[in-house]
Amino acid sequence: MSKPVYGLGGRYAKWLISAPPLLYLLLFFAIPALIMVFAAFRFPGDYGGLVPLVDVNPDTGARELLLTAENWRDFLTFENFGRFFEDSIYLELFLKSFWYAGLTTLICLVLAYPLSWLIARSGKKTRDLLVLLVILPFWSNFLIRVYAWMIILGPQSYFSRVLNGFLGIFGIEPVSLLFSQFAVIIGLVYVHLPFMVLPLYANLEKHDMSLLDAAQDLGANAWQRFWKVTWPLSLPGVWAGVALVFIPALGMFAIPDLLGGTNSMMIGNLIKQQFLDSRDWPFGSVLSIMLTLSVLLLAAVAAWAGSRHKKKD
Amino acid sequence: MALLEIRDVVKRFGDFTAVNHVSLAVEAGEFFTLLGPSGCGKTTLLRMLAGFEQPDSGEIVLDGQNVASVPPEKRPVHTVFQNYALFPHMTVAQNIAFPLKMAGAATDEINRRVAELLEDVRLQDFAKRYPHELSGGQRQRVAIARALVNRPKLLLLDEPLSALDAKLREQMQIELITLQKEVGITFVYVTHDQGEALALSHRIAVMNQGQVEQLDAPEQIYSYPKSRFVADFIGQCNLLDASVTEVGAERMTLEISGVGACHTLPVAGAQPGQKGCLALRPEKIKLGASLPADDSDEVHFKGRVHDCLYLGDVTIYIVELDNGMLVETMLPNSAPGRAKFFDDNDLVELAWRFDAGHFILA
Ligand SMILES: Nc1ncnc2c1ncn2[C@@H]1O[C@H](COP(=O)(O)OP(=O)(O)OP(=O)(O)O)[C@@H](O)[C@H]1O
Ligand SMILES: [Mg+2]
Numbered sequence: 001m002s003k004p005v006y007g008l009g010g011r012y013a014k015w016l017i018s019a020p021p022l023l024y025l026l027l028f029f030a031i032p033a034l035i036m037v038f039a040a041f042r043f044p045g046d047y048g049g050l051v052p053l054v055d056v057n058p059d060t061g062a063r064e065l066l067l068t069a070e071n072w073r074d075f076l077t078f079e080n081f082g083r084f085f086e087d088s089i090y091l092e093l094f095l096k097s098f099w100y101a102g103l104t105t106l107i108c109l110v111l112a113y114p115l116s117w118l119i120a121r122s123g124k125k126t127r128d129l130l131v132l133l134v135i136l137p138f139w140s141n142f143l144i145r146v147y148a149w150m151i152i153l154g155p156q157s158y159f160s161r162v163l164n165g166f167l168g169i170f171g172i173e174p175v176s177l178l179f180s181q182f183a184v185i186i187g188l189v190y191v192h193l194p195f196m197v198l199p200l201y202a203n204l205e206k207h208d209m210s211l212l213d214a215a216q217d218l219g220a221n222a223w224q225r226f227w228k229v230t231w232p233l234s235l236p237g238v239w240a241g242v243a244l245v246f247i248p249a250l251g252m253f254a255i256p257d258l259l260g261g262t263n264s265m266m267i268g269n270l271i272k273q274q275f276l277d278s279r280d281w282p283f284g285s286v287l288s289i290m291l292t293l294s295v296l297l298l299a300a301v302a303a304w305a306g307s308r309h310k311k312k313d
Numbered sequence: 314m315a316l317l318e319i320r321d322v323v324k325r326f327g328d329f330t331a332v333n334h335v336s337l338a339v340e341a342g343e344f345f346t347l348l349g350p351s352g353c354g355k356t357t358l359l360r361m362l363a364g365f366e367q368p369d370s371g372e373i374v375l376d377g378q379n380v381a382s383v384p385p386e387k388r389p390v391h392t393v394f395q396n397y398a399l400f401p402h403m404t405v406a407q408n409i410a411f412p413l414k415m416a417g418a419a420t421d422e423i424n425r426r427v428a429e430l431l432e433d434v435r436l437q438d439f440a441k442r443y444p445h446e447l448s449g450g451q452r453q454r455v456a457i458a459r460a461l462v463n464r465p466k467l468l469l470l471d472e473p474l475s476a477l478d479a480k481l482r483e484q485m486q487i488e489l490i491t492l493q494k495e496v497g498i499t500f501v502y503v504t505h506d507q508g509e510a511l512a513l514s515h516r517i518a519v520m521n522q523g524q525v526e527q528l529d530a531p532e533q534i535y536s537y538p539k540s541r542f543v544a545d546f547i548g549q550c551n552l553l554d555a556s557v558t559e560v561g562a563e564r565m566t567l568e569i570s571g572v573g574a575c576h577t578l579p580v581a582g583a584q585p586g587q588k589g590c591l592a593l594r595p596e597k598i599k600l601g602a603s604l605p606a607d608d609s610d611e612v613h614f615k616g617r618v619h620d621c622l623y624l625g626d627v628t629i630y631i632v633e634l635d636n637g638m639l640v641e642t643m644l645p646n647s648a649p650g651r652a653k654f655f656d657d658n659d660l661v662e663l664a665w666r667f668d669a670g671h672f673i674l675a
Contacts, residue, residue, distance in 0.1 A: 211398050214394055214399075214400075215400075217365075218386075218391060218460070219386050219387075221415075228400075228411070233401070
C-alpha cells in the first residue's frame with residue numbers, strides 16, 4: 001500500500017496548529033513559574049519585590065550584574081524554604097487547606113453524582129435545560145455571588161432568623177453562620193459544584209444502558225448494578241471532577257476572605273498576604289511552590305494507587 | 314410438564330399491540346426459536362421472559378411458577394444480548410465470573426466454573442483480555458459463556474449472530490448447536506433469519522405482527538406451511554392461486570386458474586369451491602425439455618423459460634406458464650460440460666408429484 005499523501009506542510013501541520021497554545025503556555029505559565037522558582041531563592045527587597053541582582057552604575061549609566069561567584073550568598077538563600085519548615089504553623093495551614101478542599105470535593109461529588117445521573121437520564125429537552133441551569137451562575141460575577149452568600153448567611157437573613165428561631169425552641173443559643181468554617185465550606189461547595197457536575201454528566205451521558213440490563217439479567221440488584229457497573233465506568237468523570245474541584249479549591253482565597261472568620265484562613269490567603277501585605281515575595285513563592293509540589297505528589301500517589309488497584313484485579 | 318409456558322400473553326405499547334395473545338410451551342432441553350420479520354414482537358416477548366417488560370395480560374409460567382412478580386435479577390433466566398453488552402471495564406474472566414459473584418459463589422467455585430466455561434467456548438487464552446481486544450465472534454462467545462456460567466434454566470438469545478459476517482455466523486451456528494447439546498440448557502433463540510432458524514432449532518414459532526402463525530418442527534414449517542405468510546417467509550416458495558374442485562380420501566383436485574387441474578394431498582377442512590393457494594417449493598419441481606407423462610402421480614404443465622438466475626451450484630429458472638403465471642424452479646448445475654441446462658425462452662416442461670405441494674386454504 002502506498003503512503004497517504006498529505007497536503008502542503010502536512011507533517012508540520014500539527015506543530016502549526018499547536019504553536020499558539022504552546023507559545024501562550026510558555027509565556028504565561030512556564031516562564032512565570034520559573035521566575036517564581038528563582039524568586040524563592042532570593043531575599044525580599046526593602047519595600048517589597050526582591051533584592052536586585054543588577055544595578056545601574058551611577059558614573060557610566062551602564063547596568064552591571066552585582067552577583068558574582070564570591071558574593072552569591074548575599075543574593076541567594078535556602079532560608080525561605082527553611083522558614084517554611086521551621087514553624088509548624090505553615091504545615092498546619094497546608095493540612096487545613098487540604099482538609100477544606102478535600103471536604104469540598106467530597107461534598108461536591110456526593111451532591112453532583114445523583115444530579116448528573118438525573119440530568120444524563122432525562123429527555124433531550126429537560127437535559128439541555130438542566131445543563132443550562134447548572135452553568136447559569138457563571139453568567140454573573142463570582143464576587144457578587146459570594147456577596148449574596150454573605151447576605152444569605154448573615155444574621156439578618158431570613159435563613160439565619162428562621163434557623164435561630166428554630167434552635168431557640170430547644171433553648172439553643174443563636175448561632176452565627178457567617179464568618180465561620182461552615183460558611184467557607186458552603187461557599188467552596190457552591191462555587192465549585194458545576195465543575196463536578198459537568199464532567200460527571202459528560203461521562204454518565206455516554207453510558208450504555210444495555211449494560212445495566214445485562215447486569216440485572218445476570219443477577220445484580222440495584223446496589224450491585226451501581227457499584228459494579230455504573231460507578232467503575234464513571235471513574236474517569238469522577239477523577240476529572242475531583243481534579244477540577246480539588247485543585248482550585250485548594251488555592252482559593254476570596255471565599256475564606258469574605259465568608260471565613262479569623263480561623264478559616266487557607267494557603268491561598270497566606271500566599272496572597274505574602275505578596276500583597278507582607279511584601280515578602282520570596283516566601284510567597286516558596287508557599288506557591290510547596291502548594292504545587294504537594295498537589296503533584298498527591299496526584300502521583302493517586303495514580304500509583306490506581307495502577308496498583310488495577311494490577312490486583 | 315413444559316419448562317416454560319406462555320399463556321395468552323398480550324403486550325401493548327400505547328394503542329399498539331406488540332405481542333398479541335401468544336401461547337406456547339417450551340420443553341426442557343429444547344432449542345426453541347422465535348422467527349419472524351423485523352418488528353413482529355420477538356424482542357418484546359423475550360424481554361417479558363427475562364422480566365424487563367410485564368405482560369398486560371396472560372401469564373408466564375417457568376418451571377411451574379408464575380414469574381409475573383419476579384424481577385429480572387431473580388429469574389433463573391439469562392439473556393445473550395444482540396450487542397453482547399459485555400462489561401468494558403472487566404476482563405473476559407471477570408465478565409464470565411460476574412453472575413457467579415452476584416450469586417455469592419465461593420472464590421474457588423468461581424475460578425473453577427470460569428475455567429470450565431472458558432474451555433467450553435475455547436477462550437482459555439483470552440481470559441485476561443478486555444472486550445475491546447476481542448473479535449466479534451470472540452465477544453459473542455464471552456457473552457454466551459457469561460450467560461451460561463451459573464446454569465440458568467433458560468437461556469434467551471436475541472439475534473446473537475446478526476452482527477457477524479456470513480462465514481463466522483455459520484461457524485458460530487455449529488458451535489451453538491454443539492454447546493446447547495453439551496450443557497443441556499433450554500435455549501429460546503430469536504432470529505429473523507429463516508436459514509438460521511431451520512438449521513438450529515428443534516422447534517420454531519413463526520411470528521407475524523405479534524402473533525404466532527405456526528409452531529412446528531423445522532421440516533414441518535418448511536414443507537407444510539400453514540399460512541401464506543409462513544410459506545412466503547420461509548425459503549423460496551411458489552404460491553399458485555387455486556380453488557378446490559373435488560375432495561377425496563387420498564387426493565384432492567385443484568383448479569389452478571387459467572392453467573389446469575392438478576392433484577394434491579387433501580387438507581383438513583377443505584370443501585369443493587374453496588379458494589386458496591398451492592405452496593410449492595422450487596426444488597420439488599422437475600424441469601426438462603420433455604418429461605414422460607405416464608406417471609399418474611405427477612402433475613404436468615408446459616412453459617417457457619422467462620428468466621435464469623445462475624447461482625453457481627444451482628440455477629433458478631423462472632418459468633412462465635401458458636396463462637402468464639410465473640413458477641420458480643431450481644436445478645443443480647449437474648450437466649457435464651455445461652454451465653446450465655436451459656436459457657431464456659427455451660420451451661420446457663414442468664412436473665411435480667401430487668404430494669410435493671401443500672394447499673393452504675385462504
Ligand atoms: N418501548 C416501546 N415503546 C413503544 N413501542 C415499542 C417499544 N418496544 C417495542 N415497540 C414496538 O413493538 C414492536 C415490536 O418490537 P420488537 O422489538 O419486539 O420487534 P422485533 O421482532 O424484535 O424486531 P427486530 O427483528 O427488528 O428486532 C415494534 O413495532 C416496536 O416499534
Ligand atoms: Mg428485536
